[in-house]
Amino acid sequence: MGKSRSTTVLIAYLLSQNPQTNPQSALDLIRQSHPFVEPNSGFMEQLSLYHSMRCPSTQEALDNHPLYQRWLYRRTVEASVAAGVAPEVSELRFGDEGNASPMNLAAEERSTDLKSSEHPSEPKVLYRCRRCRTPLATSAYLVPHNTKRPVSSQPCAHLHLTPLSWMRPELEQGKLEGRLECPNEKCGQSVGRYAWQGMKCSCGEWVVPAMTLGKGRVDEIRERPRVGIRGGKI
Incomplete structure (x- = not known):
């Protein structure tokens, strides 16, 4: 219903397009149009990791990143x-x-x-x-x-x-x-x-x-x- 998984993908996109954005601020922005969204805690953890990694744009960069490997x-x-x-x-x-x-x-x-x-x-x-x-x-x-x-x-x-x-x-x-x-x-x-x-x-x-x-x-x-x-x- 677009409450968790779809919202997670959208937040990841916003992070990749704007380095100044963090997962919570991206979520707050989406809630201005859809107040009911609520990514589960596991997805939010992964978004925080993605943000900490500076949002790698290729699979190779993701796979080789020490934070992701850890x-x-x-x-x-x-x-x-x-x-x-x-x-x-x-x-x-x-x-x-x-x-x-x-x-x-x-x-x-x-x-x-x-x-x-x-x-x-x-x-x-x-x-x-x-x-x-x-x-x-x-x-x-x-x-x-x-x-x-x-x-x-x-x-x-x-x-x-x-x-x-x-x-x-x-x-x-x-x-x-x-x-x-x-x-x-x-x-x-x-x-x-x-x-x-x-x-x-x-x-x-x-x-x-x-x-x-x-x-x-x-x-x-x-x-x-x-x-x-x-x-x-x-």
Whole structure:
């Protein structure tokens, strides 16, 4: 009857034609002519995602967008968890796949000059196992959550990550939750936990799925500006 699905398509069109429009303002505009329209919450969520992606105009641009890939992956995970099982091995996606090996993150840290010049306001952080100093992740793989919490709220005791390839041996076991151990065979220190069904962070926010590093189990190495011969920053 044009109440939900047709309205969703129309909102998507309005978003694609006017970058200044957001899903709610487009809905308000349509309601001026048809007050009864009411896209369901799932459609509104997808419209917000489409808007956040800056409304890609081709299927290829959509399929290759990181936000869309993350959304698809989350839906796959949620479907598996709803059935009471972990995601299939073939469905697992690792944030660092195709990039530098996670065991070479130290080398990646040494090559931050170009990246930091592209994103000068985002200093890079390397997270190492506190016991053996093995690189585990960088800030590029952090999953933001509860970004609107008050400054006075309880700080997070965990770092939430996208799945990384060093977690593969554990995640391929098909368990819904378990421990994450340092990938250094000579160490084996427990550095965090995972739960496909999600986990409540110490700040109070639920994160789904949850792949965490305990802040007390890792060291944070922040990049430092390199000083040139004349004292200038490089």
